[in-house]
Amino acid sequence: MRVIAGSAGGIRLAVPKRGVRPTMDRVKAAIFSSLGDSVAGAQVLDLFAGSGALGIEALSRGAASAMFVEEDRQSAEMIERNLAKTKLKGRVRQQNVFDFFRHASDAETFQVIFADPPYEKTNYGESYSAKLLTSEALSRLLRSGGVFVLEKRPNETLPETKLWRIIRGKTYGATEVLFLSAIK
Numbered sequence: 001m002r003v004i005a006g007s008a009g010g011i012r013l014a015v016p017k018r019g020v021r022p023t024m025d026r027v028k029a030a031i032f033s034s035l036g037d038s039v040a041g042a043q044v045l046d047l048f049a050g051s052g053a054l055g056i057e058a059l060s061r062g063a064a065s066a067m068f069v070e071e072d073r074q075s076a077e078m079i080e081r082n083l084a085k086t087k088l089k090g091r092v093r094q095q096n097v098f099d100f101f102r103h104a105s106d107a108e109t110f111q112v113i114f115a116d117p118p119y120e121k122t123n124y125g126e127s128y129s130a131k132l133l134t135s136e137a138l139s140r141l142l143r144s145g146g147v148f149v150l151e152k153r154p155n156e157t158l159p160e161t162k163l164w165r166i167i168r169g170k171t172y173g174a175t176e177v178l179f180l181s182a183i184k
Contacts, residue, residue: 001013001015001022001023001025001051001053002025003053003056003057003060003086004025004028004029004032004057005032005057005060005061006057006059006060006061006062007060007062007086007087007088008056008059008060008086008087008088009060011085011086013051013052013053013056013082013085013086014051014078014081014082014085015050015051015078016050016051016072016074016075016078022050022051022053023053023054023116023151023175024172024173024175026172027151027172027175027177028053028054028057030170030172030177031054031114031149031177032057032058032061034168034170034179035112035147035149038111038112038147039058039061039062039063039112040061040062040063041062041063041064042058042063042064042110042111042112043063043064043065043066043108043109043110043111043112043143044058044059044063044065044066044067044110044111044112044113044114045066045067045069045110045112045113045114045141046058046066046067046068046069046114047069047097047100047113047114047115047116047117047132048069048070048097048115048116048117048118048128049068049069049070049075049076049079049092050070050075050079050116051075051078051079051082052068052070052078052079052082052083052090052092053082054114054116054149055067055068055079055090055114056079056082056083056086056088056090058112058114059086059088059089059090060086060088063112065089065090065091066088066090066091067090067091067092067093067110068090068091068092068093069093069095069097069100070092070093070094070095071094071095071096071097072094073094076092076093076094079092080092097115097117097132098131098135101135101137101138101141102137104137104141106140108141109140109141109142109143109146110141110142110143110146111142111143111145111146111147112146112147112149113138113141113142113146113147113148113149114149115132115148115149115150115151116151117129117132117151117152119152119153119156127152127156129150129152129156129158130158130159132150133150133158133159133161133163133164133180134159134161134163135163136163138163139163139164139182139183139184142181142182144182144184145181146181146182147167147179147180147181148164148179148180148181148182149177149178149179149180150177150178150180151175151176151177152175152176152178153174153175153176154171154174154175154176156176162183163182163183164180164181164182164183165180165181165182165183166178166179166180167179167180167181
């Protein structure tokens with residue numbers, strides 16, 4: 001896996017050996033093509049960050065800042081190494097995403113939020129995607145006019161939500177990418 005474009009374009013990123021499902025380069029290219037110029041100068045949040053590929057791609061393309069939230073210690077350390085390798089700066093929080101929501105400051109918001117949660121269910125039997133889409137705390141983190149990019153299984157059924165509106169969705173093999181805006 002590599003950074004596709006921008007200041008770090010072409011640099012290969014290290015990927016944890018276990019516990020992650022990296023976004024394929026063609027999917028990443030399609031995501032950033034859809035986002036277009038909205039990444040330049042944006043504050044970006046990368047949830048379930050894994051190797052940090054989405055946030056690092058955003059930084060490479062001119063995002064003003066990126067915060068990476070990843071619970072796994074080895075993955076969080078790999079994000080730090082990937083940031084150093086690409087000579088980009090970002091903040092890495094080794095923390096459960098939903099704990100991060102509970103402790104997030106209302107003052108910090110983001111223009112672009114990426115989430116590539118595990119496809120398996122939480123310990124309580126719900127899908128991570130459903131839990132994200134019903135989180136009021138997550139919707140408060142997205143600035144007005146911002147975009148939430150969610151990767152999920154194509155056959156995964158999502159709950160009805162009054163928090164989000166799907167702007168567009170596209171399926172790439174075993175991955176569906178949804179672009180959502182918060183209903184404020």
